[in-house]
Amino acid sequence: MNDIHLISLLPLLLIAGTSVLVLLAISVRRNHAAAFALTLAGLAAGFCSTFFTPPGQATQLLLMDRYAFFFMGLLIAASFFIALLCYGYLAEREGNKEEFYVLLLVATLGAMTLTASSHFASLFLGIEILSVALYGLIAYLRDRPLTLEAGIKYLILAGSSSAFLAFGIALVYADLGVLDFATVAQRISSTQSESALQLLIPGTILILVGIGFKLALAPFHMWTPDVYEGAPAPVTAFVATVSKGGMFALLLRYFSLSGLDRFPRLLLVLSIIAVASMLAGNLLALFSTNVKRILAYSSIAHMGYLLVAVEASSRLGMTAAAFYLVAYFIMILGAFGVVTVLSDGERDADRLADYRGLFWRRPVLALVFTTMLLSLAGIPLTAGFLAKFYLVAAGADSHAWLLILVLVVTSTIGLFYYLRVVTTLFQQPVSEDETLEPLPRRAPAISLVLTVLTIFLIWFGVFPSPLLHLIQSTIGNIF
Amino acid sequence: MILGWLLAILIAGGLIAWPLARLHPLLSRLIALSAVALDLALALFLAARDFGPGSIAGGWREDLDLSWIPQFGIHFHLGLDGLSLLLVLLTLFLGVVAVVVSWTEITTAVGFYHFNLLLILAGILGVLLSLDLFLFYFSWELMLVPMYFLISIWGREQRVYAAIKFFLFTQLSGLLMLIALLALYFAHHQATGVYTFEYQDLLGTPLDPHAAMWIMLGFLAAFAVKLPVFPFHTWLPDACTEASAATNLVLASLMASTAAYGMIRFLLPLFPDAVQAISPLMIVLAVIGILYSAFLAFSQTNLMRLVAYASIGHLGFVLLAIFAGNSLALRGAVMTIIAHAISIGALFLVAGAVEKRVQSREIDTMGGLWETIPRLSGAGLFFALAALGLPGLGDFIGEFLILIGTYQAHIAAAAVAACGVLAATFYALRFVQRAFQGPNDHSWQLPDLAPREALIFGILMVVLLWLGFYPQPVFETLRQAANHAPALWR
Numbered sequence: 001m002n003d004i005h006l007i008s009l010l011p012l013l014l015i016a017g018t019s020v021l022v023l024l025a026i027s028v029r030r031n032h033a034a035a036f037a038l039t040l041a042g043l044a045a046g047f048c049s050t051f052f053t054p055p056g057q058a059t060q061l062l063l064m065d066r067y068a069f070f071f072m073g074l075l076i077a078a079s080f081f082i083a084l085l086c087y088g089y090l091a092e093r094e095g096n097k098e099e100f101y102v103l104l105l106v107a108t109l110g111a112m113t114l115t116a117s118s119h120f121a122s123l124f125l126g127i128e129i130l131s132v133a134l135y136g137l138i139a140y141l142r143d144r145p146l147t148l149e150a151g152i153k154y155l156i157l158a159g160s161s162s163a164f165l166a167f168g169i170a171l172v173y174a175d176l177g178v179l180d181f182a183t184v185a186q187r188i189s190s191t192q193s194e195s196a197l198q199l200l201i202p203g204t205i206l207i208l209v210g211i212g213f214k215l216a217l218a219p220f221h222m223w224t225p226d227v228y229e230g231a232p233a234p235v236t237a238f239v240a241t242v243s244k245g246g247m248f249a250l251l252l253r254y255f256s257l258s259g260l261d262r263f264p265r266l267l268l269v270l271s272i273i274a275v276a277s278m279l280a281g282n283l284l285a286l287f288s289t290n291v292k293r294i295l296a297y298s299s300i301a302h303m304g305y306l307l308v309a310v311e312a313s314s315r316l317g318m319t320a321a322a323f324y325l326v327a328y329f330i331m332i333l334g335a336f337g338v339v340t341v342l343s344d345g346e347r348d349a350d351r352l353a354d355y356r357g358l359f360w361r362r363p364v365l366a367l368v369f370t371t372m373l374l375s376l377a378g379i380p381l382t383a384g385f386l387a388k389f390y391l392v393a394a395g396a397d398s399h400a401w402l403l404i405l406v407l408v409v410t411s412t413i414g415l416f417y418y419l420r421v422v423t424t425l426f427q428q429p430v431s432e433d434e435t436l437e438p439l440p441r442r443a444p445a446i447s448l449v450l451t452v453l454t455i456f457l458i459w460f461g462v463f464p465s466p467l468l469h470l471i472q473s474t475i476g477n478i479f
Numbered sequence: 480m481i482l483g484w485l486l487a488i489l490i491a492g493g494l495i496a497w498p499l500a501r502l503h504p505l506l507s508r509l510i511a512l513s514a515v516a517l518d519l520a521l522a523l524f525l526a527a528r529d530f531g532p533g534s535i536a537g538g539w540r541e542d543l544d545l546s547w548i549p550q551f552g553i554h555f556h557l558g559l560d561g562l563s564l565l566l567v568l569l570t571l572f573l574g575v576v577a578v579v580v581s582w583t584e585i586t587t588a589v590g591f592y593h594f595n596l597l598l599i600l601a602g603i604l605g606v607l608l609s610l611d612l613f614l615f616y617f618s619w620e621l622m623l624v625p626m627y628f629l630i631s632i633w634g635r636e637q638r639v640y641a642a643i644k645f646f647l648f649t650q651l652s653g654l655l656m657l658i659a660l661l662a663l664y665f666a667h668h669q670a671t672g673v674y675t676f677e678y679q680d681l682l683g684t685p686l687d688p689h690a691a692m693w694i695m696l697g698f699l700a701a702f703a704v705k706l707p708v709f710p711f712h713t714w715l716p717d718a719c720t721e722a723s724a725a726t727n728l729v730l731a732s733l734m735a736s737t738a739a740y741g742m743i744r745f746l747l748p749l750f751p752d753a754v755q756a757i758s759p760l761m762i763v764l765a766v767i768g769i770l771y772s773a774f775l776a777f778s779q780t781n782l783m784r785l786v787a788y789a790s791i792g793h794l795g796f797v798l799l800a801i802f803a804g805n806s807l808a809l810r811g812a813v814m815t816i817i818a819h820a821i822s823i824g825a826l827f828l829v830a831g832a833v834e835k836r837v838q839s840r841e842i843d844t845m846g847g848l849w850e851t852i853p854r855l856s857g858a859g860l861f862f863a864l865a866a867l868g869l870p871g872l873g874d875f876i877g878e879f880l881i882l883i884g885t886y887q888a889h890i891a892a893a894a895v896a897a898c899g900v901l902a903a904t905f906y907a908l909r910f911v912q913r914a915f916q917g918p919n920d921h922s923w924q925l926p927d928l929a930p931r932e933a934l935i936f937g938i939l940m941v942v943l944l945w946l947g948f949y950p951q952p953v954f955e956t957l958r959q960a961a962n963h964a965p966a967l968w969r
Contacts, residue, residue: 229668232489263924359588380620393551396661408654415650416643419627426632428587468550 006072007358008056008064010049011072011212012112018042026098032174035086035098039105043080047073060180061125063118070322071115071249074329078241079108081333084449085234085340092345093141100140107238111246115253120169120179123250127165127214130243131158132142135239138231144347149229154260157213157223165210171203186260204260214247217273217307218280221300225288228296233348234290237336240299241329247301250311252321261313272309277304278410285417292350294417298376299413299469302328305407309391312398320390322471327375327383327460334453336374338365341446358425366425368450374458376417378411481521482543482608482775485567488514488521493597510531512578515600519571526956527868539610540564540959548616548712552674556611561959563607566740569817570607570733570924573824574600574944576935580725580828585633592633594627598730600796606737612660613676615745619701620653622734629729633722635840639715641721648714653702656674663749666690670796682748686720686754695753706763706794710880711770716775719787720840724831726923727783730819731790731827739816743809747967748802758802762885765802768795773794777909782830782840785910786823789866792903793819793874798891799896800881806968808884811877813957818873818946822865824912825939829859832932847919852927856915858936865943867907868900873946915921925944927931 005344015338022038025031040168042063055065062068081105090097117123139151173179174189175197191197209220216224228236259267281301288294308319342349342358342365349355361367362421376386388411395404460467494515500507525541539558548553559567577596585592598621605618623646627684631642647809658674667684668674675681686694704711719727747754769792793815800812832855833848834840848858868879874941878900886893928936945951 062709089567362621371506374624379624380617383616392657393661393664396658396665401658404658408658409651412647412654415647420645423631423643425630428632465550468548472550 003254005056005058008053009058010048011069011076012062012066012109014042014046014049015076015105015112018046019102019109022098022102026102029037030096030098032087032091032097032426035101036083039083040102043083043108045075047076047080047379048273050076054231057118057203058116061119061122062113062116064116066474068249068255069071070471072112072246074326075108075111075115075245078245078329078333079104079238081337081449081453082234082238085237085337085446088446089232089340090147091341094277096130096140100137100186101172103133103136103140104238107137108154108242111242114246115249117250118181118257119270120172120181123161123263124166124169124252126209126246126250127162130246131162134158134239134243137235138227142231142411146230148220148230149201150227153223153230154227159166161210161213164206164213168206168208168210170461171199171206174192175199175203176242178242181254181257188262191260195419198263201263201265204266205271209317209449210267212250212273214274215244215251215303216296216298216300217303221280221384224300225284225293228299229290229292229350232338233336233350236295237333239339240295240332240336244299245325245329246307248321248325252318252406255310255457256313259338261311264455265355267311268321270307271365271403272402274304274307274311276366277307278406279304282413282417286413287322288417289348289352291339291352291355292348293420294421295332295339298414298418299332301410302332302376305388305391305411306466307443308395308400308407311400311403314398315395316397317394317477319468319471320387320394323390323464323468324387326456326467326471327387330453330457330460331372331375331384334368334450335376335455337446337450338369338372341365341379341450352421358429360428364447364451366453368447370422370425371457373418374424375414375461381461383464386461386464480707481525482541483545483555483706485521485604485812486557487519488518488858489597489601489604493594493601495527495840496597496788497541497590499592500588500593504567504586504589507590507593508578508582508902511597514597515574515578518604519568519575522564522567522571525693529730530616538586543871544610544712547611549675551613552843553676554611555613555614555620555846556697557608558610558678559608561563561742561956562740563816563960565813565956566607566736567604567952569736569820570603573719573728573820576824576828577725577728578940579725579931579935580831582931584666584723584725584831586854588632590822591631595628596725596729598622598625599629600733603733603737607740610635610678611676611747612663612681615678615741616657616660618739619737620650622737623649623653628723628724630718632877633723633726636721637717638721645714645718648711649701650699652711654718655697659694659700660818662690662694662697663830665667666694667731678745678798684749686750691750691753693702695746695750695757696874698741698749699757702738702741702746702749706735706742706798707738707791708786708798709791709795710762712772713909714770715791717783719790719827720781720784721737722783724783725825727787727831727939728824728826730874731873732824735745735790735794735815736820739794739801739812742798742801743812743967751966754802755804758804761802762799762889762892763797763834766892767794768792768798769899770902771905776906777902778840782842782845782910782914783843784840784908786826786830789826789903790823793866795899796878796881798953799885799892801879803885803888803892805884808881809878809952810957810965811882811884813877814950815874815877817953818865818877818943820942821939821946822862822872822874825858825862825936825943828935828939829855829862832928833859833918837921837923842913845914845923846917846921847915848923848925849915850919851923851925852934854928856911858928858940859915860911861940862908862943863911863957871944871947872953873943874949875947876950 050069212220285297309317348464375382378388496507496510509916542560544555545555602622608617770791779785797812800808868875870931
């Protein structure tokens with residue numbers, strides 16, 4: 001490895017370095033504020049580095065191209081925001097707080113590795129780095145029973161999904177004899193008939209199982225509601241955004257690079273997964289009264305929507321998926337941000353009842369939450385609307401009429417439960433003396449950040465051109 | 480550029496009015512009122528400026544074309560012709576009325592209320608002015624959320640149910656329109672190699688009949704739900720039963736006219752053959768809707784619900800005219816849209832004014848009100864007569880033209896629809912009879928119209944009389960729309 005390669009690894013090195021630095025700092029002296037500040041500084045540096053680092057193939061494992069840098073920037077920005085949320089959240093709770101940031105950084109590192117991986121080995125490596133850190137993060141508040149349960153559930157299921165993934169990779173290797181994506185793609189395209197590659201399809205489907213678990217696609221979504229509910233709110237936000245975002249970037253790259261879309265059987269499997277996710281996510285959410293669970297189900301549905309773009313596997317589909325992912329990040333972070341701000345030292349604010357009449361007590365928070373939910377539902381003026389529009393356009397372009405019809409119908413179903421939450425927010429207090437007094441103002445800084453996030457959401461919903469331009473110039477060149 | 484200002488003033492007005500309510504609700508009301516009034520003045524200026532043919536450049540009175548999302552060929556393209564001018568004037572006129580009516584009716588979250596109201600008006604103007612189909616869809620959907628809030632926050636007991644029903648109906652149908660829109664977009668690209676949402680470019684898109692039918696149905700779904708067309712109308716009575724009078728004015732009068740506008744502006748010129756093919760079905764639905772709603776209106780006991788069914792009946796005439804394939808009927812449709820918006824809107828306001836006094840919407844709690852509130856009762860009678868199509872008032876002109884036009888195309892449909900006019904007499908008179916006439920069994924002693932209310936009702940009456948006796952300016956203005964779709968208006 002020469003200098004050029006090292007330079008292009010800069011974002012990864014920065015984040016990895018920061019995690020070590022935080023560890024060292026803890027060993028010198030425990031200080032929550034210091035660990036927090038170091039983490040923020042490291043993430044900020046990492047974010048900036050994605051703009052300046054020269055692209056390059058760093059070893060056979062990692063392809064640090066503009067595509068990877070775009071997603072890395074997105075993931076780091078999300079982690080930055082989550083770290084901001086965590087500070088206030090952890091400060092109110094007992095126990096050591098500093099290691100949380102180390103785990104957060106390592107998990108981010110894992111997700112970033114995924115966005116750059118061009119080889120099955122780095123894929124596996126990235127997933128494991130991410131998962132192992134997540135076990136710790138999910139069960140971090142270990143004196144809460146639900147949290148512990150969520151951690152163990154995630155540990156077992158993530159472990160078994162890794163096994164599926166490894167098995168799938170082995171099958172693909174047995175068939176093609178190579179592990180890096182570019183050569184895999186070459187071998188696939190040089191093969192004339194599908195029958196010559198008997199293990200490729202089953203292998204890829206097993207890989208999809210592993211990826212599907214991480215993305216919480218139906219029917220591999222069973223863990224999602226429990227983990228979302230049990231994990232601390234900022235960690236849930238992390239699972240929903242950074243972890244899924246990294247995985248999705250990988251799926252998108254692998255799928256568009258390897259030319260797997262020539263196999264109709266594989267496309268059928270993907271379609272089934274997409275339809276199942278859209279249906280399962282939206283229908284299950286209807287029957288839930290727990291806000292974290294509702295968001296969990298909704299994230300299942302959103303991953304299903306995203307698959308529509310993957311399936312289109314065109315330049316339009318790629319940009320649509322990237323745009324959707326950006327919008328999804330903002331909405332989910334904003335929504336969990338509100339949940340975090342409203343949570344107190346004893347439990348997370350996850351019951352629908354916690355939100356009753358929020359508009360009359362904390363109007364700004366309620367409006368932020370409303371905007372995020374309406375954006376998740378795909379209502380105009382928000383980025384969620386354009387993102388959905390973009391997805392439907394990508395689907396229509398590739399004539400996937402059935403998929404977009406399901407998308408439309410299920411997102412109407414989805415509207416129902418988003419509206420239920422929104423309605424709760426605006427419910428008038430039943431009696432005069434009930435809950436009319438403003439809630440204690442926790443974390444005013446976070447409220448400010450949330451407002452900024454909302455402004456971004458509306459900005460991208462009304463003037464998407466700059467973001468689209470950025471996406472097209474970074475992601476478009478993967479083809 | 481004025482067209483851009485029309486939208487900007489409303490949105491800015493809403494954004495300013497919202498926080499100002501914290502200082503004093505009156506400030507918020509004043510800002511909202513002045514924003515809408517300023518818009519109305521601008522629109523009147525536009526109407527007065529190039530009145531008469533020959534002064535129109537490019538077929539549009541006004542035109543504003545800015546690049547918006549170049550990656551998709553989406554433009555912020557607004558244009559104004561005679562048809563949209565009429566409806567813009569109508570929207571802003573009733574918008575002013577809605578703000579004034581809310582003056583004492585709305586007391587909670589005043590700022591947020593006006594923000595939503597102005598955003599809806601902006602959405603409606605966006606629909607009426609868009610010449611880019613994406614912008615059209617954007618504005619179309621933009622109306623929904625604020626309307627949802629208007630119903631669900633400031634409505635009556637069952638408001639949440641009604642609001643969600645409204646939202647789901649309109650959202651699903653809107654998404655179907657989105658698919659159709661994109662299908663048209665890609666079909667156009669396939670045929671010409673250009674990605675565009677521009678109305679005038681899409682007009683000539685060659686489509687095979689099968690695809691045209693499906694795409695047309697997607698558009699029709701959105702318009703049919705919002706108009707509303709029987710049997711997709713069930714959300715409207717529910718919403719109107721729960722929402723406040725000013726909300727109903729916007730919901731039934733203005734949003735319905737956007738649906739009719741959508742049919743005339745987009746459906747007919749974009750898919751002439753598919754429309755032709757489906758028109759028998761739509762005419763049957765229109766006639767059923769007219770009779771069915773008259774029948775239901777007759778048997779309602781809730782005043783708002785009664786008016787809502789009356790509204791559906793009038794819009795049935797509009798639907799009939801649009802699919803009759805006759806330019807006379809189409810002119811009648813535009814006239815009916817305007818007259819319906821005013822007369823039915825006024826009936827909602829009368830119902831609201833009565834409700835404020837007797838604290839109920841049930842017709843059984845009323846009766847004999849004429850003794851105690853003669854002026855309000857007189858207004859009720861006047862607008863009920865307008866709604867039943869009394870000659871000399873706006874509705875008569877519209878329905879008369881529709882019936883003449885339909886008669887030339889479908890004699891049977893015209894004959895049955897004419898029975899609908901008769902049926903309207905029954906429910907309109909029953910409304911007056913039960914609410915205002917008869918003995919004052921409940922011994923009501925109520926305050927009559929306040930000057931503010933009297934002024935509103937007076938102006939609405941004058942406009943209806945003007946439309947009834949001298950409708951020529953409307954048709955003159957409309958003639959200019961013929962430039963874009965000569966086949967429709969010849």
